[in-house]
Structures are given as C-alpha cells and as structure tokens.
Amino acid sequence: MNSMFPPAGAASIGIVVPVYSGEDHLEALVVRVAALRNRLEEARSVVRLEELIFVDDGAIDSSPELIDRLAARHPWIVALHMSRNYGQHAATVAGIMHSSADWIVTMDEDLQHPPERILELLHHAVSTGNDVVYAKPAAAVHGAAHRDMTSRLFKRGMVILTGDPNLPNYNSFRMIRGPVARATASVVNHDTYFDVCLSWFTLRTSTRTMELTDIRFQKDGRSGYSFKALLRHAGRMIFSSQLRVLRWAFVMGIVVLGLSILAGFIWAGFRIAAPDPGRIVPGWTSLAILITFFGGLGTFLMGLLLQYVSTLVLRAHGKPSYFLIDRSRDALIAESLGALV
Amino acid sequence: MKLLALPAPGGAGHTHRALVFGSGILGGAIASRLARSAIAPAADIRWPWTDPEGRKQSAAALGATLLAEVPGAISIVWAAGRSGMGSSDEDMRRETGLVAEIVALAADLAAKGREVHLHLVSSAGGLFDGRCHVDTQTVPEPARPYGIGKLEQEGLLLRTAAGSPAFSPHIYRPTTVYGFQAGARMGLIPVLILNGLSGRTSTIVGRADTIRDYVATEDVARFIADRVLRLAEPGPHPFLLASGRPAPLGEIVAETEALLGTRLYLRYDPRPSNSANMSFRRSAIPPELQPVDIRSGIRRVAQTVRSHAFRISNG
Numbered sequence: 001m002n003s004m005f006p007p008a009g010a011a012s013i014g015i016v017v018p019v020y021s022g023e024d025h026l027e028a029l030v031v032r033v034a035a036l037r038n039r040l041e042e043a044r045s046v047v048r049l050e051e052l053i054f055v056d057d058g059a060i061d062s063s064p065e066l067i068d069r070l071a072a073r074h075p076w077i078v079a080l081h082m083s084r085n086y087g088q089h090a091a092t093v094a095g096i097m098h099s100s101a102d103w104i105v106t107m108d109e110d111l112q113h114p115p116e117r118i119l120e121l122l123h124h125a126v127s128t129g130n131d132v133v134y135a136k137p138a139a140a141v142h143g144a145a146h147r148d149m150t151s152r153l154f155k156r157g158m159v160i161l162t163g164d165p166n167l168p169n170y171n172s173f174r175m176i177r178g179p180v181a182r183a184t185a186s187v188v189n190h191d192t193y194f195d196v197c198l199s200w201f202t203l204r205t206s207t208r209t210m211e212l213t214d215i216r217f218q219k220d221g222r223s224g225y226s227f228k229a230l231l232r233h234a235g236r237m238i239f240s241s242q243l244r245v246l247r248w249a250f251v252m253g254i255v256v257l258g259l260s261i262l263a264g265f266i267w268a269g270f271r272i273a274a275p276d277p278g279r280i281v282p283g284w285t286s287l288a289i290l291i292t293f294f295g296g297l298g299t300f301l302m303g304l305l306l307q308y309v310s311t312l313v314l315r316a317h318g319k320p321s322y323f324l325i326d327r328s329r330d331a332l333i334a335e336s337l338g339a340l341v
Numbered sequence: 342m343k344l345l346a347l348p349a350p351g352g353a354g355h356t357h358r359a360l361v362f363g364s365g366i367l368g369g370a371i372a373s374r375l376a377r378s379a380i381a382p383a384a385d386i387r388w389p390w391t392d393p394e395g396r397k398q399s400a401a402a403l404g405a406t407l408l409a410e411v412p413g414a415i416s417i418v419w420a421a422g423r424s425g426m427g428s429s430d431e432d433m434r435r436e437t438g439l440v441a442e443i444v445a446l447a448a449d450l451a452a453k454g455r456e457v458h459l460h461l462v463s464s465a466g467g468l469f470d471g472r473c474h475v476d477t478q479t480v481p482e483p484a485r486p487y488g489i490g491k492l493e494q495e496g497l498l499l500r501t502a503a504g505s506p507a508f509s510p511h512i513y514r515p516t517t518v519y520g521f522q523a524g525a526r527m528g529l530i531p532v533l534i535l536n537g538l539s540g541r542t543s544t545i546v547g548r549a550d551t552i553r554d555y556v557a558t559e560d561v562a563r564f565i566a567d568r569v570l571r572l573a574e575p576g577p578h579p580f581l582l583a584s585g586r587p588a589p590l591g592e593i594v595a596e597t598e599a600l601l602g603t604r605l606y607l608r609y610d611p612r613p614s615n616s617a618n619m620s621f622r623r624s625a626i627p628p629e630l631q632p633v634d635i636r637s638g639i640r641r642v643a644q645t646v647r648s649h650a651f652r653i654s655n656g
Contacts, residue, residue: 051474077624100552183589183592
C-alpha cells in the first residue's frame with residue numbers, strides 16, 4: 001500500500017516491453033521483474049520499480065489475453081493493445097508515452113535481456129551522468145557467424161552514411177532518463193528512428209557490456225529482422241539523420257568550383273604568356289573548364305539545397321531548439337544502488 | 342444550479358430529480374449530459390452564492406419543493422467551487438462551508454425518507470499533489486490548502502452519510518480536466534490553442550518535462566452523468582477519473598503546434614510553482630471511464646475553440 005510519500009529523492013523505474021509473440025516468456029519475465037521489485041523494496045532503496053508496461057503490438061499468439069491477466073493480477077503491470085501491428089519501434093514509443101517513471105528501460109519480451117541487469121544499467125547511467133545507457137553484448141548475440149557479420153556490416157555502413165558514431169551501440173535493451181525518453185517519444189513519428197531522435201535531446205549516451213543472447217535465433221534460426229525489415233530500418237535511420245553524404249556533396253561542389261576557377265586563371269595566364277597555343281585545339285580547355293565550373297556550381301547549390309531541405313525535414317520531425325534536464329538526483333541514486341549492483 | 346427531472350431505472354412512470362451545482366466547464370458538461378435524458382426541460386435556479394441567509398432560505402424552499410413532488414430518488418451533483426491549486430486556507434474554508442450546506446440539505450432529505458445520492462467532484466491533483474503512480478490504495482497527503490480543503494469536503498460527506506442508509510455518497514477525483522466552454526475558467530490546453538490562434542504568448546508555470554494526467558471534460562461528465570442516471574451504488578472507494586496516460590507539458594505544446602500548424606510563443610516561469618510530476622495508474626481507473634487519447638482530445642478542444650472564435654468574429 002502506498003500510504004506514505006516515497007523517500008526524499010526517490011526515483012522510479014518503468015519497464016516497457018513490446019509484445020508480439022511472447023506467450024512462452026511473459027510469465028517468467030513477470031516473475032523475474034517481480035523479484036527485482038521486491039529486492040528493491042526489501043532493501044528500502046530510493047529506487048522503486050513502479051511499472052511494467054506490456055505493449056501488445058498486434059500479437060500473433062495468446063499474449064494479449066495473457067498480459068491482460070497479468071495486469072489484473074498486479075496493479076503495477078500495464079497492458080496496452082495497439083490496434084494493429086505497427087512494429088517494435090512504434091510499440092516501444094507507445095509504451096514510453098504511457099510511463100511516468102524517472103528512468104525507463106526498454107527490453108525484449110523473450111528474456112534475451114535479463115531484468116536482473118537493469119540496476120546495473122541504471123547505476124552506470126547515474127554514476128557517469130549519462131542519460132541513455134545501452135546494453136552492449138559482450139560477444140556475438142546470435143551465435144551464428146553470418147548473422148553477426150551481417151549485423152556488423154550493416155551498422156558500419158550506417159555509420160559511414162549518417163556520421164553517427166553511436167549507431168553501432170543502438171540496442172533495444174536500454175535505460176533512458178524518463179524526461180528524455182518521453183520528449184523523444186513525443187516527437188518521433190513512423191519515419192524517424194527512435195535512437196537517432198534520442199540524440200536530439202542528449203549526447204550523453206554510454207554502453208554497459210553484458211552477456212546477451214538472442215535465444216530465439218539460436219533456437220529456431222530466425223532473426224527478428226528480415227531483409228525487408230532491415231531495409232526499412234536503414235531507411236528510417238537515414239531519413240532521421242542529417243546525412244553525411246549531403247555534407248560531402250556540398251564540400252565536393254565547393255572544391256570542384258574552386259578548382260575550375262583556379263584552372264581558368266592558370267589557363268588564361270598561359271594564353272597571355274603564350275598567345276600561340278601550338279598543337280592545342282582551340283576551345284577545348286575553356287569548354288572543359290566551363291563544364292567543371294558549372295558542374296561544381298550545380299553540385300554546390302544542390303548540396304546547399306539538400307542541407308536546407310534536411311534541416312526543414314528535421315524540424316518537421318520535431319528536432320527541438322533546446323531541451324532542459326535535471327540530473328541533480330543522480331548522485332543520491334548512485335549511492336543508494338551501490339550496495340545492490 | 343440546474344434542476345432536472347430524469348427517468349428512474351425502475352421503468353415507465355418512475356422518475357428522479359437531479360440538482361447540478363456548478364456552471365463551470367465540468368458542471369455545465371454534466372448538466373448538459375443529464376439534460377439529454379431528461380423528461381422535461383431543465384430548470385435554472387439562481388443560487389445566492391454570496392448571501393448566506395438567502396442560501397438558507399433557498400435550500401429550505403428547494404427541500405420543500407422536492408419533498409412535495411412525486412416520490413423518487415434525488416441526486417445532487419456538486420461540481421461548483423472556484424478553488425484551484427493556488428487557493429488559500431480562507432478560500433477553501435469558504436468553499437467547504439458551501440459544500441457543508443449542500444451536504445446538510447442532502448442529509449435532511451434523506452432523513453425525511455428520500456433516497457438521496459450526493460455526487461461530490463473533488464480533485465486528484467489537489468489530493469495527490471506531486472505524487473506519481475497513484476492508485477486506489479494511495480492515501481492522500483495533500484500539501485496545499487486546496488488539497489487539504491478537498492480532503493476535508495470528502496470527509497464531511499462520508500461522515501454525514503455514514504449515519505443514514507438512505508444517503509449515498511459518491512466521490513470523484515478527476516485529474517487535470519481539459520475542455521473548453523465560453524466564459525468558463527480555462528486550463529492549459531485551451532489557453533495554448535487560443536493564444537496560438539491569436540499569436541499571443543502563453544506563460545507556463547511548469548517545465549517542459551512536467552508530467553500531468555489530462556482527462557477530457559466530456560469523458561468525466563459522461564462517467565458521472567451515467568452514474569447519476571443509473572442511480573448507481575457508491576463505489577468501494579472514490580473514483581479516480583484519470584486517463585492513466587502521463588503526458589509531459591512538452592508533448593502538449595508539440596501536439597498543439599502540430600495541430601495549429603504554427604509555433605507557439607511560450608514563456609516558461611523560471612520558478613514554477615506547479616512543476617511537480619503527477620501520474621495515475623491505469624489499474625486504478627474505473628473500466629467504465631473510456632478516456633479519449635490526448636491527441637484526439639486536443640483536436641476536439643481546438644475545434645470547439647475555433648468555432649467559438651469564428652462565431653465571435655462573425656458577430
């Protein structure tokens with residue numbers, strides 16, 4: 001019974017779990033989360049595990065009924081039902097929007113993300129002053145060389161394209177400061193990538209290395225991401241990032257334009273110094289320089305235009321001018337968690 | 342105050358009377374909801390709020406009228422009062438005095454053999470100021486005069502009704518109610534919309550990350566009116582009328598901007614007096630309350646505000 005105010009400086013944790021086909025795992029997940037919740041209560045920690053939010057993303061098994069039953073049994077469990085399957089990304093956002101916790105953990109339904117490690121993520125966040133902490137697998141999670149290599153290549157390619165060095169750390173097992181998570185979820189839409197949007201509100205992200213295994217993939221060899229899903233994923237990342245390619249085009253345009261002007265001066269100097277071109281066919285050099293000049297000018301203007309459009313797109317996507325944050329309770333939380341992790 | 346003649350659940354020929362105190366946004370919405378089911382047009386009765394002697398006489402006359410009419414249940418809805426989070430002890434004492442008069446009227450009618458239901462609209466915000474994850478088991482520990490006064494009013498009703506089996510007390514604790522009614526006091530959402538439409542600056546006495554639970558006036562009014570019409574039994578505990586969906590102020594601003602297609606001019610109070618988070622568990626919300634999602638709710642308010650602005654600009 002919540003008959004008293006939480007202790008001064010208390011912090012709450014909310015867990016968001018998108019559900020698609022989790023009937024075999026959800027009961028076990030609740031037992032483990034409940035154990036963690038009890039552990040915190042028994043330790044009289046200032047940290048409380050206040051909510052576990054299941055988001056039924058048009059599940060294909062009996063998970064919807066199961067999460068309703070679990071929510072009826074435990075008042076701290078919330079069952080949300082999406083009208084259709086929108087994907088894990090949208091389900092995560094919906095769950096975050098229903099959480100009022102100070103810290104929000106997002107995790108998968110199938111226990112590949114151990115709830116027992118949540119405190120470790122939180123402790124890492126508050127003791128290092130970070131707003132987002134991703135769980136980083138200590139080793140390859142799929143246990144299949146080709147699958148892990150595809151994943152690595154995909155991430156490497158995306159880093160090159162987007163210029164976001166944090167991208168390889170993105171993981172669905174993450175601890176996010178509540179206000180940052182909610183602000184991000186408020187502006188994110190179906191075209192924007194949640195983790196990229198997180199960087200609009202904070203650059204204080206970190207990772208915590210831990211053992212993680214994709215149990216489902218190891219069991220039946222199927223990945224959560226089909227090739228089509230991977231492409232959709234990539235598209236979202238690209239459209240919510242300010243592409244590095246655009247900057248390259250812009251810079252390349254300036255360089256070519258500069259080179260063409262320089263070449264023009266050199267050629268003009270040659271003509272003045274040696275009016276008889278000798279064996280050079282008249283007109284070719286000036287034509288080449290003019291083509292280079294206008295090509296460079298076109299690329300430069302196109303790069304400028306695309307940069308401008310991309311700024312507008314990001315603004316339309318909700319990229320904020322600023323965001324304020326309060327990290328004053330971090331030290332207290334870190335101290336309280338010290339004995340528990 | 343409005344007096345309505347309503348059908349009673351017993352079927353044809355059975356009626357019951359409802360008195361709705363409060364012409365603000367919530368009182369107005371409840372009365373209008375009840376009026377849809379009324380068997381006769383609602384009667385407007387001027388209530389002498391500022392005249393204690395006049396109120397005494399009005400209450401006596403009203404009691405006599407109700408007792409003289411055909412027998413049937415009497416429902417009284419209290420959705421009046423001008424208090425808010427910034428109210429002083431004195432403001433709350435005055436309001437509690439008014440509530441006490443209505444409770445006394447209800448007790449008197451019950452003592453004379455009538456089935457009386459008193460529906461008291463309290464405030465979740467006042468009672469659970471600065472609390473998160475509030476549920477039906479959470480004990481209110483109000484910090485400001487507003488919440489203390491509201492808790493006192495609830496206690497007064499429960500204590501008075503406890504001695505009379507014919508007197509049913511119903512308590513509702515709505516969270517941050519939003520909606521628009523011309524002339525009524527406005528909350529954040531209609532203010533943002535109105536200022537957004539007219540290009541004025543809105544002052545926000547919270548932070549962009551301050552969490553509130555917004556519930557639409559129509560949803561609260563429908564819930565209460567349905568219970569009045571059904572002559573429902575009181576709940577085992579006060580009804581928490583929330584959406585169960587915490588929303589940061591920043592989201593409300595972003596939604597309003599997206600809806601109006603313009604940036605809002607805002608000024609955040611650097612020392613906000615009302616910036617503590619508040620949230621309510623979904624498990625605590627009565628299943629009959631089906632709150633509209635915040636996005637649709639803001640859209641609905643914007644439509645009402647726009648049509649009001651259109652009517653004004655067209656005389």
